[in-house]
Amino acid sequence: MxxxxxxxMFRCDSPPENLPAYAQLAERLGYDELWVVEDCFFTxxxxxxxxxxxxxxxxxxxxxxxxxxxxxxxxxxxxxxxLTRLFPGRILPGFGHGxxxxxxxxxAHHPSPLAVLEESIAAVRALLHGETVTxxxxxxxxxxxxxxxxxxxxxxxxxxxxxxxxxxxxxRVADGxxxxxxxxxxxxxxARERIEEGRAEAGRTDPHRVTVYAHLDFDDAARSARTELxxxxxxxxxxxxxxxxxxxxxxxxxxxxxxxxxxxxxxxEIVDRYAIVxxxxxxxxxxxxxxxxxxxxxxxVPPRDPDLSVAHLTLAAEALIGG
Numbered sequence: 001m002x003x004x005x006x007x008x009m010f011r012c013d014s015p016p017e018n019l020p021a022y023a024q025l026a027e028r029l030g031y032d033e034l035w036v037v038e039d040c041f042f043t044x045x046x047x048x049x050x051x052x053x054x055x056x057x058x059x060x061x062x063x064x065x066x067x068x069x070x071x072x073x074x075x076x077x078x079x080x081x082x083l084t085r086l087f088p089g090r091i092l093p094g095f096g097h098g099x100x101x102x103x104x105x106x107x108a109h110h111p112s113p114l115a116v117l118e119e120s121i122a123a124v125r126a127l128l129h130g131e132t133v134t135x136x137x138x139x140x141x142x143x144x145x146x147x148x149x150x151x152x153x154x155x156x157x158x159x160x161x162x163x164x165x166x167x168x169x170x171x172r173v174a175d176g177x178x179x180x181x182x183x184x185x186x187x188x189x190x191a192r193e194r195i196e197e198g199r200a201e202a203g204r205t206d207p208h209r210v211t212v213y214a215h216l217d218f219d220d221a222a223r224s225a226r227t228e229l230x231x232x233x234x235x236x237x238x239x240x241x242x243x244x245x246x247x248x249x250x251x252x253x254x255x256x257x258x259x260x261x262x263x264x265x266x267x268x269e270i271v272d273r274y275a276i277v278x279x280x281x282x283x284x285x286x287x288x289x290x291x292x293x294x295x296x297x298x299x300x301v302p303p304r305d306p307d308l309s310v311a312h313l314t315l316a317a318e319a320l321i322g323g
Contacts, residue, residue: 004291006321007033007062007299008313009213010052012042014306019048020055025310027059029317033092035062035213035299038070040102046079053087060090062211062299064178065160067098068120069108074145076120077127084128084151092211094178095121096160114165115139121157121173128154156209162237167191171198176209181301182232183212184273185293187240192294209296214286215275216300218312218319222277223263224303229274230255230263244270276300280319287320 008026010019019036026034034052038045045063053061066076076095083091097103097113110116119140126133130150133142158176161167170177177195179188188210195208217225233248234257247270255262271277276286276298290298300316302309 003287003320004295005032005060005297006287007031007035007060007211007297009035009037009299009301010048011302011304011309012037012039013304016043016048016051018306019051023052023055023059023061026313027056029314030321031059031313031317033060033062033297033299035064035092037064038066040099040105046083049083049091050086053083053090058090060092061087062092062178063094064092064158064211064213064299065094065096065098067103067108068095068117069098069103069110069113069139070106071095071120073120073123073140074127074142077124077147080124080155081128081147081149081151084153084155085149088151088153091155092158092176093124093155094158094160094176094211095124095174096178097166110139112138114169117159117161117166118169118173121159125154125157125173125175128157130154158209158211164194167194168198168201171195171200171204171208172202174208175206176211176296179210179212179295181213181215182229182240182274183214183290183295184241184244185289186243188212188290188293188295210294211297211299212290212295213299213301214290215277216283216302216312216316217275217277218279218283218315220278222271222275224305224308224312225271225275225277226263226266227259228301228304229266229271230259233266234259234262241273244273276316283316284320 036048049061115138119137132146156175159170159174160178215225
């Protein structure tokens with residue numbers, strides 16, 4: 001089976017001392033990438049990426065994502081340059097808006113999250129390419145800043161975004177886009193169109209990598225994926241396939257806040273559309289649908305239970321990578 005790069009996520013709710021062994025397992029199983037996240041208030045993604053890279057030989061390490069409002073772009077560029085020089089070709093940084101409630105909670109709220117993200121990515125990217133940056137924008141304020149040790153091969157910087165304006169922004173200023181869990185094929189295709197619109201605005205013709213996170217449940221019952229999707233569909237986030245909006249709104253209303261009831265009520269076809277579930281054949285077909293829709297890389301988000309996570313990642317690797 002000809003697959004795209006396949007990665008695995010180290011969940012933010014996993015104790016950080018488990019990361020070295022988890023990264024080594026991912027590499028031994030044949031995964032191409034391991035992705036760390038920076039959700040409040042778990043662990044820092046820069047230090048996690050360093051640990052994961054140092055614990056492995058060739059595994060690429062994705063950072064998805066650094067909330068741009070939390071990070072001074074000069075310091076972010078310094079950290080990423082350090083990582084990229086120490087582990088050349090292995091670091092895949094990503095920036096995003098961050099969860100608005102968390103951004104406000106730490107006093108980093110800005111009236112224009114779009115300006116924060118666009119200016120931050122542009123500044124970090126320029127610094128990593130060895131440029132001297134003077135930029136006085138709505139968020140970024142840099143005066144004659146140059147990295148002393150820029151990387152010989154600057155990393156691709158992705159934007160972890162979801163909505164229309166942000167996707168166009170990703171096309172304009174980033175080298176890639178990260179789409180969060182629950183990205184149905186129809187949404188991936190729509191997102192790529194918005195990204196291409198942004199690229200056209202900026203006159204960009206270089207490659208643009210789309211990385212898609214997907215819940216993995218290597219089990220016909222798909223209990224873990226159903227639980228994750230129930231929580232996602234109950235949150236104030238629109239489903240990524242508009243065709244499902246009415247159906248899901250009715251199911252959420254009928255469940256009345258009972259996530260177990262909603263999980264059980266989700267139709268199989270919706271679970272199949274929003275996650276990678278089932279046996280080797282159905283998981284392989286789901287993976288193919290994501291890549292056919294425009295995913296250049298897929299990152300498996302394993303079940304929350306640590307033992308179940310290892311079991312499912314092992315089975316998926318044997319079926320979809322080693323098989």
